[in-house]
Amino acid sequence: MQIRLSFMGAARNVTGSRYLLETDNAKILVDCGLYQEREFRHRNWDPFPISPHTLDAVLLTHAHLDHCGLLPKLAHEGFQGKIYCTAATTEITQIMLLDSAKLQQEDAEFKSKRHKREGRRGPFPEVPLYTIDDATATSPLFSPVKYGEVVRIASGLEATFYDAGHVFGSSMIKVTVNQNEEKRAILFSGDVGRQDKPIIKDPTLFNEADYVLIESTYGDRLHESSENISNRLAEIINSTRRAGGNIVIPSFALERAQEIMWYLNELLLADRIPHLMVFVDSPMAMNITEVFKHHPELFDKDMSILVRRHNSPFNFPGLTMVHTVDESKAINHIAGTAIIIAGSGMCTGGRVKHHLVANISRKESVILFVGYQAVGTLGRHIVEGAKKVRILGRNYPVRAGIAQIHGFSAHADRDELFKWISGLKKAPRRVFITHGEAKTAKSFGEFLHKKTRWEVSVPEYGAEAFLE
Numbered sequence: 001m002q003i004r005l006s007f008m009g010a011a012r013n014v015t016g017s018r019y020l021l022e023t024d025n026a027k028i029l030v031d032c033g034l035y036q037e038r039e040f041r042h043r044n045w046d047p048f049p050i051s052p053h054t055l056d057a058v059l060l061t062h063a064h065l066d067h068c069g070l071l072p073k074l075a076h077e078g079f080q081g082k083i084y085c086t087a088a089t090t091e092i093t094q095i096m097l098l099d100s101a102k103l104q105q106e107d108a109e110f111k112s113k114r115h116k117r118e119g120r121r122g123p124f125p126e127v128p129l130y131t132i133d134d135a136t137a138t139s140p141l142f143s144p145v146k147y148g149e150v151v152r153i154a155s156g157l158e159a160t161f162y163d164a165g166h167v168f169g170s171s172m173i174k175v176t177v178n179q180n181e182e183k184r185a186i187l188f189s190g191d192v193g194r195q196d197k198p199i200i201k202d203p204t205l206f207n208e209a210d211y212v213l214i215e216s217t218y219g220d221r222l223h224e225s226s227e228n229i230s231n232r233l234a235e236i237i238n239s240t241r242r243a244g245g246n247i248v249i250p251s252f253a254l255e256r257a258q259e260i261m262w263y264l265n266e267l268l269l270a271d272r273i274p275h276l277m278v279f280v281d282s283p284m285a286m287n288i289t290e291v292f293k294h295h296p297e298l299f300d301k302d303m304s305i306l307v308r309r310h311n312s313p314f315n316f317p318g319l320t321m322v323h324t325v326d327e328s329k330a331i332n333h334i335a336g337t338a339i340i341i342a343g344s345g346m347c348t349g350g351r352v353k354h355h356l357v358a359n360i361s362r363k364e365s366v367i368l369f370v371g372y373q374a375v376g377t378l379g380r381h382i383v384e385g386a387k388k389v390r391i392l393g394r395n396y397p398v399r400a401g402i403a404q405i406h407g408f409s410a411h412a413d414r415d416e417l418f419k420w421i422s423g424l425k426k427a428p429r430r431v432f433i434t435h436g437e438a439k440t441a442k443s444f445g446e447f448l449h450k451k452t453r454w455e456v457s458v459p460e461y462g463a464e465a466f467l468e
């Protein structure tokens, strides 16, 4: 048995998930993600380590850009195989890729103008990494699969997708290679979700696998224990209402926005907050919420009951999906308290900027952060207590209340990762720790080895492993 596994991304770093599996008869990629950390972004421009037209297929775990964001480039450079993923991931990925292409185009245009003005050249070409046309050209390649269904990918290679409990439609993938009358199962964890998240089901546990690739984003940390999201949210909403301000919630369009709607709905049903106007002001969040509505089969039990009782978090009284920019601007003229959920999640772009302009200098309003804020973003400046911020070319004093709720992470922490992999009844031949910063991945590798005595490695970028 000889299978070659190459780590072409998310190896001692978090983004750019991409693993190449080569058997005697097939070559496949698992994920084809965008590098998002500043120090690794240049890799997005590197030629693919394998010529795209020789690949048989891509197996896609989920719709986050660090897992799917290079697919348009792969297709543009000649990939013609199928992209296998769940139907929900297919639909959400297409929304994400179009948005990403639009940003790539705007970014290239902006940079080329700036460099021209400054009479210099930047480190990357001033052409977009890919265009809207490239993103659109990937759609016919998608081939939706169902959880639990054995899919024949190529001769001697099958894959089965299982719910990862991370974001809507997300998967863990078990690849089975049948070669020379031997069989090996390779389990790709994708991003491991958490127990008891709203709307979606829990991550699937596995009894056995010969090889496991496990993510380690939070492999050296424990999430704050049971910070009660509902209580904090109710407290913030009720006090802001008494003060007469608005609550602006910068939010990611996938999962977080829907989760916030779920919590608001829960608080309303329990009569813990008054009926207020709630605006979802993000075209992307709106489109993704439509995908949620079309796939009730993915809902967990609590969510299914809500929908059956006509208490869906996606159409509670007072909830408005904002369609046009004019509607978006009109929100700022409404008297009384409104809750505004808008993108982008780190305030780097999107309609949230207009709502920040209208609210950040009002002491009665609150800006509520519900997600990670990367270094260097406007969101990070605000949560770190900046007294003045620059938005859309103008300075504004920060007088609004700044609040943060930390309990929303979609990734398992160290103990949750361990619990997931401990489902295995028998030692795998080897575990590869991926998708974590170098220090974190190593720390989780040591932790896992100490606990289980299993063979563990932490592959670096470009490393190859021969699976026997």
Ligand SMILES: [Zn+2]
Residues within 6 Å of the ligand: 062, 064, 166, 191
């Ligand atoms: Zn993810």
